[in-house]
Amino acid sequence: xxxxxxxxxxxxxxxxxxxxxxxxxxxxxxxxxxxxxxxxxxxxxxxxxxxxxxxxxxxxxxxxxxxxxxxxxxxxxxxxxxxxxxxxxxxxxxxxxxxxxxxxxxxxxxxxxxxxxxxxxxxxxxxxxxxxxxxxxxxxxxxxxxxxxxxxxxxxxxxxxxxxxxxxxxxxxxxxxxxxxxxxxxxxxxxxxxxxxxxxxxxxxxxxxxxxxxxxxxxxxxxxxxxxxxxxxxxxxxxxxxxxxxxxxxxxxxxxxxxxxxxxxxxxxxxxxxxxxxxxxxxxxxxxxxxxxxxxxxxxxxxxxxxxxxxxxxxxxxxxxxxxxxxxxxxxxxxxxxxxxxxxxxxxxxxxxxxxxxxxxxxxxxxxxxxxxxxxxxxxxxxxxxxxxxxxxxxxxxxxxxxxxxxxxxxxxxxxxxxxxxxxxxxxxxxxxxxxxxxxxxxxxxxxxxxxxxxxxxxxxxxxxxxxxxxxxxxxxxxxxxxxxxxxxxxxxxxxxxxxxxxxxxxxxxxxxxxxxxxxxxxxxxxxxxxxxxxxxxxxxxxxxxxxxxxxxxxx
Numbered sequence: 001x002x003x004x005x006x007x008x009x010x011x012x013x014x015x016x017x018x019x020x021x022x023x024x025x026x027x028x029x030x031x032x033x034x035x036x037x038x039x040x041x042x043x044x045x046x047x048x049x050x051x052x053x054x055x056x057x058x059x060x061x062x063x064x065x066x067x068x069x070x071x072x073x074x075x076x077x078x079x080x081x082x083x084x085x086x087x088x089x090x091x092x093x094x095x096x097x098x099x100x101x102x103x104x105x106x107x108x109x110x111x112x113x114x115x116x117x118x119x120x121x122x123x124x125x126x127x128x129x130x131x132x133x134x135x136x137x138x139x140x141x142x143x144x145x146x147x148x149x150x151x152x153x154x155x156x157x158x159x160x161x162x163x164x165x166x167x168x169x170x171x172x173x174x175x176x177x178x179x180x181x182x183x184x185x186x187x188x189x190x191x192x193x194x195x196x197x198x199x200x201x202x203x204x205x206x207x208x209x210x211x212x213x214x215x216x217x218x219x220x221x222x223x224x225x226x227x228x229x230x231x232x233x234x235x236x237x238x239x240x241x242x243x244x245x246x247x248x249x250x251x252x253x254x255x256x257x258x259x260x261x262x263x264x265x266x267x268x269x270x271x272x273x274x275x276x277x278x279x280x281x282x283x284x285x286x287x288x289x290x291x292x293x294x295x296x297x298x299x300x301x302x303x304x305x306x307x308x309x310x311x312x313x314x315x316x317x318x319x320x321x322x323x324x325x326x327x328x329x330x331x332x333x334x335x336x337x338x339x340x341x342x343x344x345x346x347x348x349x350x351x352x353x354x355x356x357x358x359x360x361x362x363x364x365x366x367x368x369x370x371x372x373x374x375x376x377x378x379x380x381x382x383x384x385x386x387x388x389x390x391x392x393x394x395x396x397x398x399x400x401x402x403x404x405x406x407x408x409x410x411x412x413x414x415x416x417x418x419x420x421x422x423x424x425x426x427x428x429x430x431x432x433x434x435x436x437x438x439x440x441x442x443x444x445x446x447x448x449x450x451x452x453x454x455x456x457x458x459x460x461x462x463x464x465x466x467x468x469x470x471x472x473x474x475x476x477x478x479x480x481x482x483x484x485x486x487x488x489x490x491x492x493x494x495x496x497x498x499x500x501x502x503x504x505x506x507x508x509x510x511x512x513x514x515x516x517x518x519x520x521x522x523x524x525x526x527x528x529x530x531x532x533x534x535x536x537x538x539x540x541x542x543x544x545x546x547x548x549x550x551x552x553x554x555x556x
Contacts, residue, residue, distance in 0.1 A: 030154050030268070031267065032072065033070065033072070033266055034231070035265075036074045036075070036263035036265070037075050037255055038079075038256075038257070040079045040094075041078055042079075042080065042087065042094060043083060043259060044085055044094070050258045051259035051261070052259055052260070053259065055299070056286050057259055058100075059291065072151070074105050074233050075103055075235075076206060076208055076234055077107045077164065079094060079098075079112060081114045081476070082111065082380040084310075085306070087380075088310070088370075095128050097298060105130050105131050105133050105206060106128075107235075108137075108164050108208065109164065110172050111172060111473075113168055114173070114176060117177055124145055124146075133148060133149065135148060135163060136185055136187075137182055138180070147161055147162065148195075150200055157200045159202070160203075160204045161189070161196065161205060163206075163207040165209050166183075167216070168182065171470065171472075171473040172473055189222055189225075202231070206233045208234075208235045208236045210235065238256060243278050243279065256280075260282065262280070263279075264281060311369055312370045314482050317492070318490060319334065319494075321335040321363040321376075323361050324362055325360075328359045330404065331499060333413070333495065334493040335493070338481070338491065340353070342480050343451075344416050347472065349449055351449055351450070353396065353451050354412070354477075355452070355460050355462075356409060358379060359376060359413075373482050380478075382453045382476055383474040383477055384450070384452065385448050385449065385471040386470060387446050387448055388447055388449045390441045390446075390447060393449065396464055397434065401430065401431065410461055410462070418498045419434045419499060420432045420433040420434075421500070421501040423501060497537045506556050507554065510552045511549065512550040513548055518532065535553045535554065
């Protein structure tokens with residue numbers, strides 16, 4: 001056999017080249033990208049108060065996946081309820097969009113239970129192409145959803161488990177979670193970490209817990225109480241964390257709300273440690289981002305398919321329901337009364353209070369369609385019940401009527417409550433004769449008040465609601481009104497004198513004499529019988545019956 005001899009220089013070159021390649025392979029980090037969203041509440045399109053919209057978000061996801069194909073896309077809940085697009089079909093339309101966008105997993109938020117847990121399980125099993133994860137909700141001792149999954153990404157085993165807040169028991173209607181057991185998040189997480197740490201290189205807790213200081217369950221508490229979690233992808237509190245929050249060795253990330261941001265975490269695995277870097281891609285940065293045509297088409301197709309549902313007749317009204325801007329922002333209307341009655345009665349609260357600025361249209365006499373209800377209430381608000389002291393209720397009324405008679409979006413419509421605005425007094429001191437279900441309000445007593453989630457968080461300047469204890473949450477405001485109308489069939493709401501405005505400097509007290517009739521008393525004082533009735537609802541329950549000695553307030 002003939003021997004082959006290579007020159008020494010070539011041999012040395014090959015050795016050096018092999019050595020360099022070996023060193024570079026060992027020292028180069030393994031990188032994966034984790035994208036995340038939370039609290040989208042059914043927002044699919046851009047808007048003044050919403051985010052970038054799902055068509056742009058989809059483009060961003062695809063561009064980032066082109067940069068690094070080793071990518072995970074996660075959602076931290078409160079996603080499939082909130083706007084007509086998803087509410088009408090009980091979440092299905094949103095799940096279908098998430099399938100196309102390419103989500104790898106989501107955790108259910110409290111509002112995702114708003115259609116009832118059986119619907120959520122149905123969507124997880126029949127519609128979603130990705131797992132809906134939750135390791136702390138069980139029924140009859142068994143997990144209601146898949147608790148975790150492990151996926152290999154760029155050679156690394158990534159374990160993801162889900163946790164949802166036990167606040168769901170009262171932050172969705174109790175009937176939606178009846179029969180379910182919510183395990184303490186830290187207890188469930190500890191069990192998950194024990195099971196997963198031997199199987200995975202990196203552990204993600206995908207949670208809907210939040211960072212609200214007043215909450216019993218938070219992601220920060222989870223990070224402190226359970227070791228071994230590398231990353232917590234969070235939702236629920238609508239918190240914007242531009243670079244995340246480190247709690248010990250655990251990174252917590254959250255992307256605000258309504259797809260105003262797309263969260264991004266770059267994870268690098270070196271031979272000695274794991275490095276994580278969090279950031280947000282804000283709506284403002286997407287001005288030049290194109291909208292994904294496939295998502296646009298799917299949204300258009302879904303909107304068209306929902307037209308028949310929107311035209312569904314849910315009841316009828318024998319009178320026009322007044323929701324005109326100038327009227328709902330300056331006084332009581334029959335539509336304001338109908339809406340607050342629905343909020344109070346279906347929530348079981350002592351009283352209801354909502355802002356006139358949230359009422360956006362009237363409804364003509366005749367049949368009422370679902371579309372008309374949505375035109376009245378277009379914002380996707382939900383109903384929240386708060387526990388409020390009587391003194392704070394009066395403060396809310398003073399705030400909401402401070403600009404009266406000027407039109408103001410914060411003007412308070414009420415049910416189970418009545419009050420008088422005294423124009424002879426300065427703003428902030430004008431509310432008088434406040435009654436709860438016909439009885440004088442007790443300043444020190446705590447009442448349950450149904451309101452909308454915007455006001456519940458302090459919106460429109462109603463700061464007394466934000467720190468108050470949350471006593472429950474229902475579904476969408478539009479859903480509540482539609483359900484109430486359905487239950488009645490035909491409605492005839494009236495103006496009942498729940499809200500009155502007087503000038504006490506022009507009020508006189510008239511004592512009824514023998515032979516008096518109401519129309520003569522009205523004519524004598526330059527007013528009309530309707531104004532007298534409004535000022536004296538208790539004394540004049542039957543305006544045809546007045547008695548000598550009766551005292552009537554009359555504004556001249």
